[in-house]
Amino acid sequence: MGSVRLEQVHKKYDKNVVVNDVNLEIKDKEFVVLVGPSGCGKSTTLRMIAGLEEITEGKIFIDDKLVNNVAPKDRDIAMVFQNYALYPHMNVYENLAFGLKMRKYPKDEIKNRVHQAADILGIKEMLERKPKALSGGQRQRVALGRAIVRKPKVFLFDEPLSNLDANLRVQMRTEISRLHKQIETTMIYVTHDQIEAMSMGDRIVIMHNGIIQQVDTPLNIYNKPTNKFVAGFIGSPTMNFFDGKLIKTDTIAFEIATCKIILPLSQQDQTRLSQYLNHDITIGIRPEHILAKPSNNYNHKINTNINVTEPVGNEIFVYFALGNNSNQYVSRIPSDIIPQAGKEFELYFDISKFHFFDKTSGKVL
Numbered sequence: 001m002g003s004v005r006l007e008q009v010h011k012k013y014d015k016n017v018v019v020n021d022v023n024l025e026i027k028d029k030e031f032v033v034l035v036g037p038s039g040c041g042k043s044t045t046l047r048m049i050a051g052l053e054e055i056t057e058g059k060i061f062i063d064d065k066l067v068n069n070v071a072p073k074d075r076d077i078a079m080v081f082q083n084y085a086l087y088p089h090m091n092v093y094e095n096l097a098f099g100l101k102m103r104k105y106p107k108d109e110i111k112n113r114v115h116q117a118a119d120i121l122g123i124k125e126m127l128e129r130k131p132k133a134l135s136g137g138q139r140q141r142v143a144l145g146r147a148i149v150r151k152p153k154v155f156l157f158d159e160p161l162s163n164l165d166a167n168l169r170v171q172m173r174t175e176i177s178r179l180h181k182q183i184e185t186t187m188i189y190v191t192h193d194q195i196e197a198m199s200m201g202d203r204i205v206i207m208h209n210g211i212i213q214q215v216d217t218p219l220n221i222y223n224k225p226t227n228k229f230v231a232g233f234i235g236s237p238t239m240n241f242f243d244g245k246l247i248k249t250d251t252i253a254f255e256i257a258t259c260k261i262i263l264p265l266s267q268q269d270q271t272r273l274s275q276y277l278n279h280d281i282t283i284g285i286r287p288e289h290i291l292a293k294p295s296n297n298y299n300h301k302i303n304t305n306i307n308v309t310e311p312v313g314n315e316i317f318v319y320f321a322l323g324n325n326s327n328q329y330v331s332r333i334p335s336d337i338i339p340q341a342g343k344e345f346e347l348y349f350d351i352s353k354f355h356f357f358d359k360t361s362g363k364v365l
């Protein structure tokens with residue numbers, strides 16, 4: 001078993017609160033990703049779970065056992081870092097065996113575990129090699145292997161793929177996911193990369209300024225962000241935001257403040273949001289919901305001025321402005337339509353896909 005629970009965990013450096021009232025329950029065998037911008041407190045949180053960093057306030061439990069005062073080596077966890085320095089003078093076998101040797105495991109047990117880990121990771125033929133004779137990906141596998149041989153209750157990963165090139169990162173991402181399925185052990189994975197988070201996590205924990213913003217499945221985070229920060233952090237290109245007001249015309253509609261463009265609301269949103277009439281709100285819409293052609297009922301046309309187009313193969317990112325305003329927005333459209341930069345172009349807002357936020361607090365409405 002390997003459940004992890006954080007209760008009202010705080011971390012302060014002097015007066016600086018870098019982890020603020022974190023409450024989190026991670027189930028046995030779950031793959032949870034902590035994601036957020038650099039400096040938001042991800043590593044500090046992970047290091048507190050590992051016992052490498054003292055907790056200023058709060059409680060951490062592993063399998064319902066309070067571990068606040070348990071030494072890292074006795075917590076039954078293994079951690080993989082971005083800088084996975086292998087011992088250069090030892091071969092792969094010795095690198096994998098080292099931690100077990102230090103813990104005085106019997107020789108046979110060490111041999112079994114090393115071979116088993118090498119098997120899982122597909123590095124059996126490399127056991128005799130020194131790290132310098134390995135590729136980046138193979139080295140990273142050995143680093144994972146050092147954690148696997150320990151058979152911990154919980155794996156902690158702190159940006160383990162950040163040093164790899166883009167292709168290898170994608171490959172290792174799927175390997176770690178596969179590894180998780182195979183060894184069925186709890187994994188807590190820290191990254192600043194939202195794509196890594198979305199593709200790997202059973203659940204994602206989004207952090208900002210030391211505070212958890214949302215904990216949910218990748219799809220719920222994408223489709224139902226609880227605030228503007230989460231909405232803008234997940235998704236690439238990022239969600240478009242327009243500040244404005246709900247006004248009453250024939251029906252309730254949204255008026256974009258900067259250019260007085262009026263967007264109709266779906267029937268459902270009108271009912272739900274009628275209480276916010278004349279409030280300052282922010283409306284959000286993802287680039288894929290601003291279309292080049294009308295579709296079904298979502299046919300609200302807007303005249304835009306195209307700034308730049310960015311073909312990315314299967315689709316085009318279209319960066320555009322509205323009215324005389326300099327704000328830039330983005331739509332992604334199929335690559336069979338090619339708008340001209342510097343020209344006017346009609347785009348269609350799918351009004352069923354709007355997100356609404358309180359302008360001041362950023363909370364979803």
Ligand code: ADP
Nearest residue numbers: 013016018036037038039040041042043044045
């Ligand atoms: P992340 O991993 O999300 O990038 P960290 O958890 O490493 O962020 O850091 C969170 C904040 O705590 C940062 O502002 C960082 O500068 C600060 N911090 C981290 N370690 C220390 C330390 N030993 N002393 C003082 N401040 C620290």
Ligand code: MG
Nearest residue numbers: 039042043044
């Ligand atoms: Mg970090």
